[in-house]
Amino acid sequence: MSKKYSVSIVSYTNTLPLRYGINKSKALDEMDLQLDMPAVCAQKLIDNKVDIGLIPVAVIPLLKEHYIISNYCIGSNDKVDTVKLYSHVPLEEIATVYLDYQSRTSVMLAKVLCKHYWKIQPAFINAQAGFENTTKGKDAAVVIGDRCFALNGTFPYEYDLAFEWKKYTKLPFVFAAWVSNKKIDEDFISKLETAMQYGIEHTKDAINETDIADKAMIETYLTQRINYDLDEGKKQSLYLFLDLLKQNNY
Numbered sequence: 333m334s335k336k337y338s339v340s341i342v343s344y345t346n347t348l349p350l351r352y353g354i355n356k357s358k359a360l361d362e363m364d365l366q367l368d369m370p371a372v373c374a375q376k377l378i379d380n381k382v383d384i385g386l387i388p389v390a391v392i393p394l395l396k397e398h399y400i401i402s403n404y405c406i407g408s409n410d411k412v413d414t415v416k417l418y419s420h421v422p423l424e425e426i427a428t429v430y431l432d433y434q435s436r437t438s439v440m441l442a443k444v445l446c447k448h449y450w451k452i453q454p455a456f457i458n459a460q461a462g463f464e465n466t467t468k469g470k471d472a473a474v475v476i477g478d479r480c481f482a483l484n485g486t487f488p489y490e491y492d493l494a495f496e497w498k499k500y501t502k503l504p505f506v507f508a509a510w511v512s513n514k515k516i517d518e519d520f521i522s523k524l525e526t527a528m529q530y531g532i533e534h535t536k537d538a539i540n541e542t543d544i545a546d547k548a549m550i551e552t553y554l555t556q557r558i559n560y561d562l563d564e565g566k567k568q569s570l571y572l573f574l575d576l577l578k579q580n581n582y
Contacts, residue, residue: 352538353531388437402510
């Protein structure tokens with residue numbers, strides 16, 4: 333049958349179980365699945381180049397029409413390990429924060445934390461590729477995704493943004509949600525939900541089918557750092573986060 337829906341999903345390791353489930357499912361027959369970095373997922377949905385995206389939640393207000401179509405997300409209940417502020421100096425000494433070009437949500441989260449929780453006022457600079465390796469002095473860098481695996485432990489100061497949000501709000505955090513820019517057939521949504529449930533339940537199988545070297549580390553990351561349920565706590569957190577963005581005109 334011909335493809336029905338175009339779908340953009342984040343290509344990072346944190347979506348591995350979701351991609352595994354989709355690739356094993358009947359839903360795959362009804363979609364054109366595209367792998368992208370978060371910012372590209374978002375832009376494709378904004379530009380109507382895809383029907384559905386696993387997009388950074390900070391982009392939701394930019395959509396003319398949006399529907400959160402799934403009970404699954406990319407979230408964390410505590411430390412996430414792959415969304416961090418790396419710094420050479422303590423928070424109160426940071427002068428400049430370089431912002432990752434790959435995701436809007438983490439950038440906005442850093443700004444919210446700076447203003448409302450850490451009470452600091454650094455200059456923010458939109459960064460280019462490779463920026464995480466060029467910071468110095470009183471610079472800090474917001475970095476997301478798989479690049480963090482290599483960066484963790486290499487800076488004098490590291491701040492896990494999901495953990496900092498949890499300390500600030502007592503809530504988990506939602507980095508990305510399944511969002512459509514139009515009404516989607518309920519039968520397809522049901523197939524997509526079944527696919528993701530299968531993938532999450534078979535996370536170890538998904539890891540074993542990759543060429544990842546440190547499979548134990550990735551299993552810990554996917555099962556103990558990432559949490560995929562868009563439960564009530566995460567929904568409350570999502571609405572609070574979006575409200576803070578609106579209040580601050582971010």
